[in-house]
Amino acid sequence: MQKEIELAVSPDFIHDENYIIQQGAAKLKVDRNRIKGIHVRKRSIDARARTVVYRIRVVYFVDEHPKPLHFKSDLQNIKDAKPVIIIGAGPAGLFAAYRCLEVGLKPIVLERGKPVRERRRDLAKINREGIVNPDSNYCHGEGGAGTYSDGKLYTRSDKRGDVNKVLSIFVEHGADADILVDARPHIGTNKLPHIIEDMRERILEMGGEIHFDSKVNNILTQFDKVTAVTTANGKRFDAKHVILATGHSARDIYELFRTNNWHLExxxxxxxxxxxxxxxxxxxxxxxxxxxxxxxxxxxxxxxxxxxxxxxxxxxxxxxxxxxxxxxxxxxxxxxxxxxxxxxxxxxxxxxxxxxxxxxxxxxxxxxxxxxxxxxxxxxxxxxxxxxxxxxxxxxxxxxxxxxxxxxxxxxxxxxxxxxxxxxxxxxxxxxxxxxxxxxxxxxxxxxxxxxxxxxxxxxSRTSSPIRIPRDRETLQHTQIKGLYPCAEGAGYAGGIVSAAIDGINCVDAISKLQ
Incomplete structure (x- = not known):
């Protein structure tokens, strides 16, 4: 039998599981020995009164033992599946790639910047010498702006998609499970790079592709439909579906749209x-x-x-x-x-x-x-x-x-x-x-x-994009170019790591419906 209740707990006892079990037993009016374990579902700080307390929602397992939480995504090997090009390896791009593995599509991620470890050298130059590499900085590179700008995960995007799914994938790849519990979840800039690396290796293991130092210089179309993407290093990638997940600071993408006379606002x-x-x-x-x-x-x-x-x-x-x-x-x-x-x-x-x-x-x-x-x-x-x-x-x-x-x-x-x-x-x-x-x-x-x-x-000044790339509400495709999916912050449809990740997932789901 499982019972869920809310408790107010002093900071003195917030890490004392025995105290929390005793408080729950008293509130539930059951013998303490019948409680075989607990699971804290939500935790927040209430500082409205002079005495600060934690408010926690706790599931008590009465006369039964709790099962350990399991975090393992059901992914497919998609090496020979239909390709989806994803421009940008920030939260939207990485979670779009991950979703491709779940629905049987092959993600081909094109990232203008460097992997997270190599990116650190360019960040050091920014901090010590004031030298900016336009393709590798706090905004551009593996993991996008979120990797080196805090890793805050609280969001109001629960109506757009499954927030817990995003958080669970982070936990699967090394984040502390507390992010599933805390009212204001946070990973930290020191931990995010390792999590991003682990996600990358999983995508590659299942047959996806990730190309670094691959700045997109054109999106090719025929009869207003996407056909391919080319990069500044001379490569061409053919696909019928392209997710544009470039972030709010990829101004060259907006210039590409202007050159091609595609809709912007x-x-x-x-x-x-x-x-x-x-x-x-x-x-x-x-x-x-x-x-x-x-x-x-x-x-x-x-x-x-x-x-x-x-x-x-x-x-x-x-x-x-x-x-x-x-x-x-x-x-x-x-x-x-x-x-x-x-x-x-x-x-x-x-x-x-x-x-x-x-x-x-x-x-x-x-x-x-x-x-x-x-x-x-x-x-x-x-x-x-x-x-x-x-x-x-x-x-x-x-x-x-x-x-x-x-x-x-x-x-x-x-x-x-x-x-x-x-x-x-x-x-x-x-x-x-x-x-x-x-x-x-x-x-x-x-x-x-x-x-x-x-x-x-x-x-x-980079709180969000000053340009929106319009898309159809139902298909999530650009209002003018079929097969092109403007996504997340760079297109004006997200405002943080979790909302960007959800938007990336939603774009893949829109593509999957057409298969």
Whole structure:
């Protein structure tokens, strides 16, 4: 017999299985010895009251023993199956390839960048020398942007597909099973590369193909139907179905669409800064304590406010994390954040951004590149004001709000370095005005947030793609080119690792229906 109940558990006892069994026995009114085991289904932190507790949903096995959880996908050897070309080896591309193995299609993955291990050398050059390889950086390469930008797995995409399926595949390839339980699951940038490598080896073992250093330079069509894909290194791959899973920073793909006169449309995106605090400030505010309990993770926050009719909101919050340089082209500054699995860095950071709409840009209302061009201009301005080598313009929080150039900057996690700059010179007027209004209000919502110990680093600009590649809602094919499946973040249909993975799976399922 199985019984499921919810418990509130002090951090002191969250790892004490015997205590949890005793509490369950009392609540269920059964003898403790009849409980042969437990399975924690969900776990979250409730910090609304002064006393912080974990809320857990627990399945109690009464008079029966629990069966161990099993994670093993049912895959087929597809070496000689019909091919599906997948452009991009980020979360959407890899999970699309994995789904191909389940439904009997052969994935041929074309990735412009390098495998995760080789990619690290290019990331080191970015951090130490400010040198960007356009094909191998924090956004491009095996695993995509998610591999080296935190590995946060919480999502609101459960209506689009099976979130648990995505998480289970991660566990099958080495992720901690806690991601199936935690309300805000997180793998960590230090662990994700090994998981991605394991997924790659599984795809190859079952007959799939993955080609690195294979930048796509054309998608060939006949009578508005896909026939083949060519790469910059002179190779051609023939197939009737192509999944375009290139991520939000593959701007050359949008140029390819423009050259071929294929449908594109401008899409709103968000722009702002990365804000970094000492993690202790966030812990004290969220956990109502002077020192965080050893059984509580570094605290996170989520903030939103309306200023002058504009929403200002925190985005991609990284407890115990660092700010990373995520430029994909020379002469631009783009910042993002990530955390290791233990989230044990002394600082916390979050993107704090404002939505940018087409009417905010002085351009043709019918120009699909209007917002991308605007995004690029801001990134280049940030680079120029930083002075080069990916040094980022930055300002202390209170100084920014009070229109005062910072005399110095706090020590921070951004490795290429920061330079004291008036961020009014970097951000468009309506963006810095909205930020200036929101930050003191955030400080009223969260004690300690509004402080000159916090640093604003510019610019956070790759929150999502500024272009959408339109597709049919039913078939998921491009509205003009049959057999072409615009997918995930780069096409404007996802917003993170899990949602991108689900979209990749859905595209394969759409192809499978046609077989």
């Amino acid at each position: 401008a899409k709103p995106f968000a722009l702002g800064v990365r804000i970094e605090h000492p993690q202790a400030i966030i812990d004290q505010a969220q956990y109502h304590c002077s020192t965080r309990h050893e059984n509580l993770p570094p605290a996170y926050y989520s903030l939103v406010e309306q200023v002058n009719g504009r929403g200002v909101f925190s985005f991609c919050m990284c407890p115990g994390g660092i700010i990373a340089p995520c430029s994909t082209e020379p002469n631009e500054i783009v910042v993002n954040g990530w955390s290791p699995s233990k989230r044990n860095n002394p600082t916390a950071n979050s993107g704090t951004v404002i939505q940018i709409n087409l009417e905010d840009v002085h351009s043709s209302a019918h120009d699909p590149f209007a917002l991308l061009d605007f995004q690029r201009q801001v990134e280049q301005k940030a680079f120029n004001l930083g002075g080069g080598r990916l040094v980022a313009p930055a300002q202390r929080m209170v100084d920014f709000v009070q229109n005062r150039l910072s005399n110095d900057l706090p020590q921070n996690s951004y490795k290429p370095g920061t330079k004291s700059v008036d961020l009014n010179e970097v951000l468009p007027d309506f963006v810095h005005q909205a930020l200036r209004g929101a930050l003191p209000i955030f400080g009223k919502k969260m004690k300690g947030y509004y402080t000159n110990e916090a640093i604003l680093v510019g610019v956070e």
